[in-house]
Amino acid sequence: MTTAQTLAAGLMDYDEAIQTYDPVLGLEVHVELGTVTKMFCGCPTDFGAEPNTQICPICLALPGAMPAVNRTAVEYAIRIGLALNCEIASWCRFARKNYFYPDMPKNFQTSQYDEPIATNGYLDVKIDGQTVRVDIERAHMEEDTGKSTHVGGATGRIHGAEYSLLDYNRAGVPLVEIVTKPIVGTKALAPQVARAYVTALRDLLSSLGVSDVRMDQGSLRCDANVSLTPAGNPLFGTRTETKNVNSLRSVERAVRYEITRQAALLATGTRIVQETRHFDETTGTTSPGRSKETAEDYRYFPEPDLVPLAPEREWVEAIRASLPELPWIRRARMQADWGLTDLQMRDLLASDAVDLVAATVDAGASPAEATSWWSSYLGQQANVRGVALNELPITPAQLAAVIAKVVDGPLNTKIARQVVDGVLAGEGEPDEVIAARGLAVMSDDGALHAAVDEALAAQPAVADKIRSGKLQAVGAIVGAVMKATRGQADAAKVRQLVLSTLGVEG
Amino acid sequence: MTAELTRLGASALAEAIASGQSSAEEVTRAHLDRIEAVDEAVHAFLHVSTESALDQARAVDRARALGDAPVSRLAGVPLALKDIVVQAGVPATAGSKILEGWIPPYDATVTRRLVEAGVVILGKTNLDEFAMGSSTENSAYGPTRNPWDLSRIPGGSGGGSAAALAAFEAPLAIGTDTGGSIRQPAAVTGTVGTKPTYGGVSRYGVIALASSLDQVGPCARTVLDTALLHEVIAGHDPLDSTSIPQPVPLVVDAVRRGQADGVAGMRIGVVSQLRGKGYQAGVLESFDAAVATLAAAGADIVEVDCPHFEYALAAYYLILPSECSSNLARFDAMRYGLRVGDDGTASAEEVMSRTRGAGFGAEVKRRIILGTYALSAGYYDAYYGSAQKVRTLIKQDFEKAFTAADVLVSPASPVTAFAIGEKVNDPLAMYLNDLATIPGSLAGIPAMSVPSGIASDTGLPVGLQIMGPALGEERIYRVAAAFESAYVAAHHRSVPDAAPELEVGVR
């Protein structure tokens, strides 16, 4: 398309947009903490329960009920703050963010406003070997809302719906919101920086053990603020905030789309409207949210039902001391330990296999075997089933047990795959699968000797060739033996046996 | 016999039950009969829990029959619960139409403690809607009448609890005090009521008006009964993080000390700012007499100055509406209570709006609007922020005053009970009823009202307010008990005993 055509479509060519404008990003990530109970009550936080079964007077905001802070949630917030190199407040408060919405039982959200628990940190992210430092403005605690399902109507949004269903199971689940300072100077890399930041943050949160960071289940949610400023101009332009960005890929696509959309508007002299926009995963585009005639006034004030938080220094330092190795440092160490190339490591990362490989190695497998299984055979199985690797019904320990049997001889790779298939099919532990399917490699030497003798007798000409030193002919005999044993023999061992039977040096 | 039982105080009833002289069931029935006889005229109760009260009483009697020691010093004694404290299975309205028909599924901590102490809960008492008012006229269920004169108000917001005591419908009651809602009704009905130190009693299960000010407290006809109830309900509660993790003050012992030793050697401060302009002559006269009585009982009387009290009312009427505008947001028809206009075409927001429009009374709407405005962007610092600064200054005034005096005294209400309807159209005049009680609320200190006598100009009871430093409950109970003893010695009967007999069966 020509420039005129793309502009007419409301988009500017990306490269042209970047030549004309500098993108400024701001990323707000909400992470649902993996605490057993909610932020202010004792209800469980499990995902996927029957609607309105994980509720109590407190999270349902019945008249008279009062909140009490979950100390583990505060500890997790401090862990996050420390891992992001933030200062941890020695005194801070919750605040009420007041607005009416049916899925918010109190019609205010207990959050933090001008006194967050963590401030002024940073996260370094790597893009093509280059390090970009993303400054963190703050990380603060708050509670999640319930979930509305709008039934009927075209958009699935509250307006135009015939009726709405409310599920308060999620109401009061602890959240930490991590807000970056404006990210400037990334130019053409802006969409990749956004994605790399959310990726690094996700890995960090996962390694901290504070969340299951499932973007598909909403336990990690990203809002992307994007504005453009004419190249070289120090003043920020008007920004939009794109919500519903539910995957890492979507983060990159949403930012990229907003850059091309806003550039097209600016190029035609149109003002950018400060608004909330909604990302559509299928089209990769953003559309305006419900427009508000005036800016929402949340009437924040300090939450009078909770006493201020004053985390003792000793506690904070104890949490700091317990922080795990940062994921990228751990990854570099693993890559070195496992002897992987950058490319192999990148593939493992891309398929979320690093932790699985590490656990398999911890269970006794060699890094090479573990890497190979997770990245090839199990990768294919996951693809076929349309699930993530870690959702396959096989544990690293089970895989390590199978690998051990290959190394020790009883299984060969082909049979090992059948054992793994059995485990994946729910047939039990590897030993149970081997027993039930009769899969052990033929280790009965007598039977194997007989099979070799039989094959040699059947192909005397080939036997002669081997005797005369033409070792490439061994394959035909081995093949015949393998066929006769229905693949249950160890090919290497068969080869040895053929050679020794014929008195030839291998 | 049953009529006599209702004239007894809680401690006497508890002794009669413990000794087997009366059964708890008999005591409960006597009070239920009294409610049946007089409450149509008084309208102290919004709900009478006849069956559950009798069940509770029988449980106390069964335990005694088995030889068990009483579970508390108030086992089997009936109580009237302000209808802003939830009790599982019993309707709770907070005096508002918006909660009509709501049955709470859980107990407030205070309710649980009462039940565990064997206190028999007779029912729920009337109040100004969401505790906003000083006359109980703002109740959506009609006003309560003052047993001293049925054409007059019983104070507010806890008018129902105070009237139940003054009408001998219950010997004990629970109130809540945000700006004076325990003390002012106690004053105008000639009963006793304490607002404990903020955080002294759990607020869990108490429908919130202004969270930073609300406090639950005990009410009775004598200082000793009030102290006994105080010890039952007070103490730290993990469900209310603002409750104080401190041992319960030993107020019953303090009462005995006051009765035995008076106030010899105590310094009692008279607050200059809490007398004079705006105070009824009969009230001031009674107050001066009370101060003289305390001096005669051995106290050193000192004058103390609290210059920032002048701004207390203004600060209070910014903080309270701000917090209540947020606390009352949950009444939106989505989960419980009234739902108006859900005709299948209205959106959720429209139903919320219609329900709140129909379900809240004028005073509640006034305060929600005031609070919403005060918290708005651009006004927050000038209103809510400044009010919090005033609050700090008032606390400092108290701190300074408590270096010169062990307790402070003032009239609890500037006027005696006024006529029903007299001030309903003048909110500012109504707000002035809490002139003397609001400073203590803003500072979070303990304060109580004990009857100081009968005003010579109106013939109605007057309350003496006694204030102590935070956690200084023992001091105020000692002074109250000493004063009460001296008053009874001089007048041969207590103020509540001077209340007119209500005609039984009056309709």
Ligand SMILES: [Zn+2]
């Ligand atoms: Zn809950």
